[in-house]
Amino acid sequence: xxxxxxxxxxxxxxxxxxxxxxxxxxxxxxxxxxxxxxxxxxxxxxxxxxxxxxxxxxxxxxxxxxxxxxxxxxxxxxxxxxxxxxxxxxxxxxxxxxxxxxxxxxxxxxxxxxxxxxxxxxxxxxxxxxxxxxxxxxxxxxxxxxxxxxxxxxxxxxxxxxxxxxxxxxxxxxxxxxxxxxxxxxxxxxxxxxxxxxxxxxxxxxxxxxxxxxxxxxxxxxxxxxxxxx
Numbered sequence: 001x002x003x004x005x006x007x008x009x010x011x012x013x014x015x016x017x018x019x020x021x022x023x024x025x026x027x028x029x030x031x032x033x034x035x036x037x038x039x040x041x042x043x044x045x046x047x048x049x050x051x052x053x054x055x056x057x058x059x060x061x062x063x064x065x066x067x068x069x070x071x072x073x074x075x076x077x078x079x080x081x082x083x084x085x086x087x088x089x090x091x092x093x094x095x096x097x098x099x100x101x102x103x104x105x106x107x108x109x110x111x112x113x114x115x116x117x118x119x120x121x122x123x124x125x126x127x128x129x130x131x132x133x134x135x136x137x138x139x140x141x142x143x144x145x146x147x148x149x150x151x152x153x154x155x156x157x158x159x160x161x162x163x164x165x166x167x168x169x170x171x172x173x174x175x176x177x178x179x180x181x182x183x184x185x186x187x188x189x190x191x192x193x194x195x196x197x198x199x200x201x202x203x204x205x206x207x208x209x210x211x212x213x214x215x216x217x218x219x220x221x222x223x224x225x226x227x228x229x230x
Contacts, residue, residue: 036191066185070205072130073189074198078213079123082138085114087142087149108153118216132171136186138176147173 055113090111090199093099099107126134139145144152179187194196202210 005140008217020216051092067205068129069133069185070189070202072127072215074132074210075213076130076134077137077190077193078215079134080120081221082119082215083138083149083217084141085219086111090153103208108204112153119185122213133186135171135173136183139175140183140187140190143177145174 032044033040035041046146090108094107135146138149142149160179179182189198192201202208
C-alpha cells in the first residue's frame with residue numbers, strides 16, 4: 001500500500017478511537033490535528049516525490065543515446081566515488097606518515113595490489129563506453145585527470161603508456177571534465193544522484209529501479225554512499 005494510503009487509513013482509525021477536547025489544534029497519538037467547526041482533521045507531512053517527465057524533444061538516435069547514458073552512468077558512478085575516497089585516503093596516509101622514497105613506493109604498490117584484487121573483476125566487465133564515462137567521472141570526483149593520477153602515483157612512463165591505450169579506444173586520459181560543455185548531461189545525472197532522486201528518475205525511464213553496484217563497505221564514501229539510495 002502506498003504511503004498516502006497508509007496515512008489516510010491511520011487518520012481514519014485515530015478519528016474513530018479518540019475523543020478530542022474542543023480546541024482549535026493539538027496532538028493526539030502521533031498526529032497533530034486541527035478542529036474546523038465540528039470536524040477534526042489530522043495533519044501530517046508526506047515526503048515529496050519528484051516526477052521526471054520524458055524528454056519529448058529527443059527522438060530516434062538522440063533518445064537512444066540518452067537512454068544508454070543513464071544506464072551506463074548507474075553502472076560506473078559508484079566506482080568514481082570509490083576512486084575519490086581511495087585517492088583522498090592515500091594522500092592523507094602518505095602525508096600523515098611522511099612517506100617518501102622507497103617507503104612511499106612500497107605503500108602505493110601494496111595499495112595497488114589490494115585494489116586490483118577487489119575491483120579487477122567487476123571493472124573488466126565494463127564496456128568501452130562505460131570506461132570512458134568512468135574516466136570523466138573520476139576527473140570530476142578526484143579533481144584531476146586519470147593521467148595525472150597515474151603519473152602522481154607511479155611515473156610518467158606508465159602514465160604515457162595508459163594514455164596511449166586510452167587513445168586506442170577513442171578516449172583521452174588528459175582531457176578534463178567539462179560540466180558546462182560536452183559533459184553537461186553527465187553533470188545533470190550527478191546532480192540528480194546527489195539529490196537522492198536518481199532511483200525515481202531511473203524508474204521514470206526504464207520502469208524498473210536501477211541495479212545497485214556492490215561495493216565493499218571499507219571503500220564506501222560516507223557523504224555520498226552509492227548504496228544509501230536504497
